[in-house]
Amino acid sequence: MGVRSSAIALLLLYCSAALAQQRALPTQDLRSGSSYMGAELRAMQADTFANPGTLWVERGAKLWSARAGTVDRACVDCHRDARDSMKGVAARYPAFDAGAKRLLDLEGRVNQCRSARQGAPALAFESEELLGLTAFVASHSRGMPVRVAIDGAAAVHFERGRMLYERRIGQMNLACLNCHQQNAGRRLLAETISQGHSNAYPIYRLEWQALGSLQRRLRACYSGVRAELPAYNAPDLLDLSLFLAWRGEGLQIEAPGVRR
Amino acid sequence: MKPSAQFPANRRHARRKLLASAAALPLLPAFALAQSEPDVEVAAFKAFLAGRKAGTGRLTLDIPRIADNGNVVPVRIALSGPFAAGGEVRSIHLFSEKNPVPQMAVFHFPQAVARVEIESRVRLAGTQRVAAVATMADGSLHAATADIIVTVSACIDGS
Amino acid sequence: MAEARIQVPPQVRRGEAFEVKILIRHAMETGYRLTDEGKPIARNVIRLITCRYNGVEVFRAEPSSGIAANPLFTFFVSARESGELQFEWQDDSGARNSERASITVAG
Numbered sequence: 001m002g003v004r005s006s007a008i009a010l011l012l013l014y015c016s017a018a019l020a021q022q023r024a025l026p027t028q029d030l031r032s033g034s035s036y037m038g039a040e041l042r043a044m045q046a047d048t049f050a051n052p053g054t055l056w057v058e059r060g061a062k063l064w065s066a067r068a069g070t071v072d073r074a075c076v077d078c079h080r081d082a083r084d085s086m087k088g089v090a091a092r093y094p095a096f097d098a099g100a101k102r103l104l105d106l107e108g109r110v111n112q113c114r115s116a117r118q119g120a121p122a123l124a125f126e127s128e129e130l131l132g133l134t135a136f137v138a139s140h141s142r143g144m145p146v147r148v149a150i151d152g153a154a155a156v157h158f159e160r161g162r163m164l165y166e167r168r169i170g171q172m173n174l175a176c177l178n179c180h181q182q183n184a185g186r187r188l189l190a191e192t193i194s195q196g197h198s199n200a201y202p203i204y205r206l207e208w209q210a211l212g213s214l215q216r217r218l219r220a221c222y223s224g225v226r227a228e229l230p231a232y233n234a235p236d237l238l239d240l241s242l243f244l245a246w247r248g249e250g251l252q253i254e255a256p257g258v259r260r
Numbered sequence: 261m262k263p264s265a266q267f268p269a270n271r272r273h274a275r276r277k278l279l280a281s282a283a284a285l286p287l288l289p290a291f292a293l294a295q296s297e298p299d300v301e302v303a304a305f306k307a308f309l310a311g312r313k314a315g316t317g318r319l320t321l322d323i324p325r326i327a328d329n330g331n332v333v334p335v336r337i338a339l340s341g342p343f344a345a346g347g348e349v350r351s352i353h354l355f356s357e358k359n360p361v362p363q364m365a366v367f368h369f370p371q372a373v374a375r376v377e378i379e380s381r382v383r384l385a386g387t388q389r390v391a392a393v394a395t396m397a398d399g400s401l402h403a404a405t406a407d408i409i410v411t412v413s414a415c416i417d418g419s
Numbered sequence: 420m421a422e423a424r425i426q427v428p429p430q431v432r433r434g435e436a437f438e439v440k441i442l443i444r445h446a447m448e449t450g451y452r453l454t455d456e457g458k459p460i461a462r463n464v465i466r467l468i469t470c471r472y473n474g475v476e477v478f479r480a481e482p483s484s485g486i487a488a489n490p491l492f493t494f495f496v497s498a499r500e501s502g503e504l505q506f507e508w509q510d511d512s513g514a515r516n517s518e519r520a521s522i523t524v525a526g
Contacts, residue, residue, distance in 0.1 A: 055424065
């Protein structure tokens with residue numbers, strides 16, 4: 001290989017590496033979902049008493065001290081005061097867990113602790129208990145910027161997540177990026193399409209009249225494009241969650257969020 | 261309009277003529293926004309009044325112009341004082357024009373209080389008018405209405 | 420289980436009107452929703468909420484299915500003596516719940 005072709009090869013390698021991290025949405029253009037809501041809903045989210053999600057945060061606070069499992073141990077026994085130990089945790093999830101040897105979102109992290117450290121069965125997705133604990137933990141990152149690791153063992157999940165984001169699915173043959181990248185800010189019937197970030201989860205969604213997880217919201221999107229819903233904890237949902245977190249890096253955690 | 265191989269030329273021409281004449285018809289009002297129509301009634305409110313007159317100006321009803329979602333709509337009702345002895349508020353009724361259950365809530369005030377202000381969240385079955393009416397100890401009434409646009413979700417949520 | 424959250428000011432002056440807020444965990448099932456199989460989910464809404472201030476009723480609400488799930492109610496109460504606000508509520512299923520909050524009155 002001549003010098004010229006080597007140089008071109010190197011240049012291509014550099015460009016592809018740079019492209020791999022290239023953001024379709026520059027940081028300064030990021031808009032949280034709350035910026036698409038009316039003033040009343042933004043106020044509801046900011047209200048530390050009247051935000052309906054706080055009902056689950058309180059439930060989680062009680063569960064934090066509840067002994068569970070064969071080891072009869074509570075979260076507080078290891079993690080002490082959540083105000084210290086849980087600060088910033090939600091902002092770096094999903095994360096590849098070396099101990100579990102897999103990618104975990106916050107729900108997966110809670111269940112990993114339950115099974116490995118408490119000898120307790122995993123909590124079902126959208127159960128009051130799992131929602132309570134994740135809302136409680138995530139609330140301790142409120143106001144902190146999302147920052148997730150996509151290198152090392154997480155890299156393959158990140159790339160897969162990006163592929164899923166760009167893949168058309170369902171009877172409507174739409175990819176996430178068709179709405180949330182190419183048409184964010186435009187109207188779909190009476191609604192304005194948001195950029196589709198994950199910084200506010202778990203959220204009290206008015207449509208659900210309850211608190212729900214990011215995985216639930218993603219499943220709702222699958223139904224929106226008339227695609228088969230992946231099961232909870234499907235690898236697709238986890239990989240997508242990692243990509244979404246990276247895509248919205250820098251946005252502040254708003255959990256428990258309020259969304260329409 | 262693209263010519264269709266299925267339809268012979270004379271039928272295509274007839275279709276075009278029909279559409280052209282339809283366009284000339286005066287547009288029927290698809291939906292008249294309640295705010296601009298003084299005769300929109302909140303039936304349950306009218307039934308509650310039973311012919312009595314309600315004063316306006318003292319009772320305020322704050323509700324968003326457009327609801328992000330009809331499931332949860334914040335509402336605030338305030339009745340300005342002062343409340344002289346015998347002029348305290350007894351109850352406040354909240355009525356809906358279009359909901360299946362028109363009487364949304366009744367709030368009672370068994371003890372006198374200097375500030376009468378309630379907040380809650382309602383469900384609204386579509387764009388409509390809501391009405392609030394306060395009943396005072398001396399039987400007098402104060403009312404307010406508000407119009408709100410309620411939109412439906414664009415995507416089906418099967419989660 | 421967090422059945423309800425109550426917020427009152429940490430301290431109030433005698434005679435002043437203070438704001439009370441209650442947020443209740445309740446689905447306020449309207450009776451109009453259907454299961455995936457198409458069967459109606461039975462209506463179950465809170466029908467009555469009372470607030471007693473040292474035993475004296477100061478506020479009462481009669482909600483309907485027109486009040487949103489996980490309802491919030493805020494209202495004002497005239498401060499008399501220190502003591503307790505006690506809330507009670509019951510729904511269509513007959514379930515009764517209660518929650519209380521302390522009131523500290525100075526002056």
